Amino acid sequence: MNDDRKKAEDSEALPALPKYLSEALDLKLISQGAEALVYFSKAHPYLPATLSSDVIHNSPISPAGYILKFRPPKPYRHALLDAQLTKHRTLSEVRSLYKMMLAGVHVPMFVAVDPRQGLIWMENIDGPSLKKWIWGQEEEIEKKVSDEDSRLTMREQTVKPTLVAVGHEISKLHFMDMVHGDLTTSNLVLRRKDDGSLEPVIIDFGLSQQSTLPEDKAVDLYVLERAFISTHPMHAEEYITWLLEGYLAGFGQGKKTAKFKAREIMKKLEAVRLRGRKRSMVG
Amino acid sequence: MPSRIQVPEPERETIAIGLEGSANKLGVGIIRHFPRPNKNSHRPPAQILSNIRHTYITPPGEGFLPRDTAKHHRSYVVKLVQQALKQSGIPIDDIDCVCFTQGPGMGAPLQSVAIAARTISLMWDKPLVGVNHCVGHIEMGREITGATNPVVLYVSGGNTQVIAYSHQRYRIFGETLDIAVGNCLDRFARTLHIPNDPSPGYNIEQLARKGKHYVELPYTVKGMDVSMSGILAFIDGLANDIFGGKAKYADDGSEITREDLCFSLQETIFAMLVEITERAMAHVGSQQVLIVGGVGCNERLQEMMGIMARDRGGAVYATDERFCIDNGIMIAHAGLLAYETGYRTSLEDSVCTQRFRTDEVFLAWRND
Numbered sequence: 001m002n003d004d005r006k007k008a009e010d011s012e013a014l015p016a017l018p019k020y021l022s023e024a025l026d027l028k029l030i031s032q033g034a035e036a037l038v039y040f041s042k043a044h045p046y047l048p049a050t051l052s053s054d055v056i057h058n059s060p061i062s063p064a065g066y067i068l069k070f071r072p073p074k075p076y077r078h079a080l081l082d083a084q085l086t087k088h089r090t091l092s093e094v095r096s097l098y099k100m101m102l103a104g105v106h107v108p109m110f111v112a113v114d115p116r117q118g119l120i121w122m123e124n125i126d127g128p129s130l131k132k133w134i135w136g137q138e139e140e141i142e143k144k145v146s147d148e149d150s151r152l153t154m155r156e157q158t159v160k161p162t163l164v165a166v167g168h169e170i171s172k173l174h175f176m177d178m179v180h181g182d183l184t185t186s187n188l189v190l191r192r193k194d195d196g197s198l199e200p201v202i203i204d205f206g207l208s209q210q211s212t213l214p215e216d217k218a219v220d221l222y223v224l225e226r227a228f229i230s231t232h233p234m235h236a237e238e239y240i241t242w243l244l245e246g247y248l249a250g251f252g253q254g255k256k257t258a259k260f261k262a263r264e265i266m267k268k269l270e271a272v273r274l275r276g277r278k279r280s281m282v283g
Numbered sequence: 284m285p286s287r288i289q290v291p292e293p294e295r296e297t298i299a300i301g302l303e304g305s306a307n308k309l310g311v312g313i314i315r316h317f318p319r320p321n322k323n324s325h326r327p328p329a330q331i332l333s334n335i336r337h338t339y340i341t342p343p344g345e346g347f348l349p350r351d352t353a354k355h356h357r358s359y360v361v362k363l364v365q366q367a368l369k370q371s372g373i374p375i376d377d378i379d380c381v382c383f384t385q386g387p388g389m390g391a392p393l394q395s396v397a398i399a400a401r402t403i404s405l406m407w408d409k410p411l412v413g414v415n416h417c418v419g420h421i422e423m424g425r426e427i428t429g430a431t432n433p434v435v436l437y438v439s440g441g442n443t444q445v446i447a448y449s450h451q452r453y454r455i456f457g458e459t460l461d462i463a464v465g466n467c468l469d470r471f472a473r474t475l476h477i478p479n480d481p482s483p484g485y486n487i488e489q490l491a492r493k494g495k496h497y498v499e500l501p502y503t504v505k506g507m508d509v510s511m512s513g514i515l516a517f518i519d520g521l522a523n524d525i526f527g528g529k530a531k532y533a534d535d536g537s538e539i540t541r542e543d544l545c546f547s548l549q550e551t552i553f554a555m556l557v558e559i560t561e562r563a564m565a566h567v568g569s570q571q572v573l574i575v576g577g578v579g580c581n582e583r584l585q586e587m588m589g590i591m592a593r594d595r596g597g598a599v600y601a602t603d604e605r606f607c608i609d610n611g612i613m614i615a616h617a618g619l620l621a622y623e624t625g626y627r628t629s630l631e632d633s634v635c636t637q638r639f640r641t642d643e644v645f646l647a648w649r650n651d
Contacts, residue, residue: 034565076590077554080497207506
């Protein structure tokens with residue numbers, strides 16, 4: 001995230017947030033993607049700040065601050081097309097978030113939306129991304145013990161339960177026929193619960209879509225596999241095995257149809273692995 | 284992943300002749316490379332000795348069929364090679380290698396040009412070098428514009444790809460899931476019965492300049508990929524309605540014209556292309572965009588890409604019709620780069636292929 005922040009500060013001409021927001025609230029830019037700018041705000045978008053200290057902490061309202069996702073207008077495209085796309089994408093992201101929230105998948109709770117301006121408010125997830133967390137764990141284990149056997153044992157004790165939980169979370173998503181579209185280790189965040197355990201939360205539904213095809217879900221998993229291979233090359237294979245273990249177990253809790261679904265997805269995943277995400281074709 | 288191979292560069296001038304005929308353009312070009320003056324300096328710009336093209340143009344409302352296109356190439360190739368040689372003013376003995384397009388493209392035209400290449404290779408006793416058409420476009424674009432490590436948008440009648448370099452290969456980040464953007468424009472030109480001379484895309488661009496009303500069309504970006512066939516079917520339907528006497532009206536009450544349709548089609552599909560290019564730029568952290576391929580001549584596409592690149596603090600690199608549209612010189616250039624690293628195509632391996640992906644080519648000449 002630090003790198004992103006630095007990059008965001010370096011670039012000169014940032015598309016402007018609507019003035020009523022940037023003037024009223026203390027917003028901090030935390031990342032800049034191709035499509036959206038992500039800001040952090042301590043204050044709730046519409047609850048008065050005087051409430052925050054005593055009321056918010058005793059309510060279901062998130063105390064970890066808020067995230068504002070802003071899709072700025074793209075001056076290169078026709079104004080009508082731009083307005084239509086911004087509205088459509090903002091709404092579809094919010095719909096996905098809401099649907100997943102109702103289904104009990106761990107996603108950021110959404111607070112408010114302004115589709116015409118391309119603004120989504122949601123709760124901030126306080127915790128490291130899966131990528132950062134694994135890097136931290138690997139480093140710690142390397143410091144503590146030196147032989148590979150005891151390192152593996154330690155990884156099995158710490159990293160494995162988390163990855164199984166992550167796999168389980170993704171299975172819930174796929175069971176609802178929701179495809180994330182950009183599953184990477186940075187889009188999985190670990191939230192520390194009150195009892196100290198970690199709970200995976202899936203963020204960024206900007207590319208998500210509803211799909212009943214096993215193919216789309218297999219590609220989702222494949223994209224995540226590639227992310228593991230490029231960011232954690234040392235133990236990628238082991239991590240993927242654990243993750244899929246949790247994924248299949250998640251489906252295993254369902255009825256026969258769920259198991260059948262899981263089998264179909266695994267079959268497709270094999271095929272996708274062989275050919276890569278792209279078909280060999282010419283237009 | 285193969286380790287990076289370092290190859291000694293030749294310390295003399297090299298010359299190649301390139302033959303291109305993967306679609307309806309037949310191109311012959313001759314290029315000269317100069318050695319680096321010293322180890323640390325850049326390679327001096329290549330010298331274009333000749334660059335000749337002849338296009339097979341069909342009547343309005345018709346596309347080019349493989350068989351007729353191949354026939355066109357066969358009847359013009361000898362003349363074009365002779366012309367190219369004459370224009371370059373160099374003797375045959377000075378040529379180092381014969382480069383030709385090995386794919387991707389239409390089968391029959393590719394084959395007829397490959398036969399011509401094999402023939403002159405045997406006649407003149409020069410080695411053959413088979414070239415990937417897409418790599419030819421990218422290398423020529425880099426050479427002409429001086430872009431060092433750009434994200435490449437390759438848009439033509441047969442290809443639509445967003446490409447970035449990594450580990451000695453041009454990797455495809457996004458592409459079309461069905462038809463190419465040029466194919467979409469060409470086929471819409473056929474629906475409107477717009478002349479194919481000089482090219483359907485050029486004529487659509489001219490009409491689009493007069494368009495005023497934006498008609499809403501499907502917009503299909505799927506992650507890093509785009510899909511065009513649905514848009515084409517939709518706008519074809521609109522056009523048929525309008526020609527069939529069922530007029531459509533814009534919000535201000537004026538009738539939708541074919542200029543408006545051309546305008547809306549361009550705005551929509553180019554916005555899709557710019558969007559996936561921007562995504563690739565954000566992903567690899569590059570600030571340069573290079574547009575290659577025939578559709579890359581379109582000034583509206585260049586303008587839109589320029590606005591996007593400017594907002595990201597970068598710049599867009601584009602070439603003009605001499606190098607954007609299929610040509611022999613790009614094949615000669617990319618072939619010569621490979622030749623200098625010791626690459627040869629034996630006669631047995633000189634078969635061409637309609638399917639030849641950009642990322643199949645190992646780029647021995649790049650080591651960054």
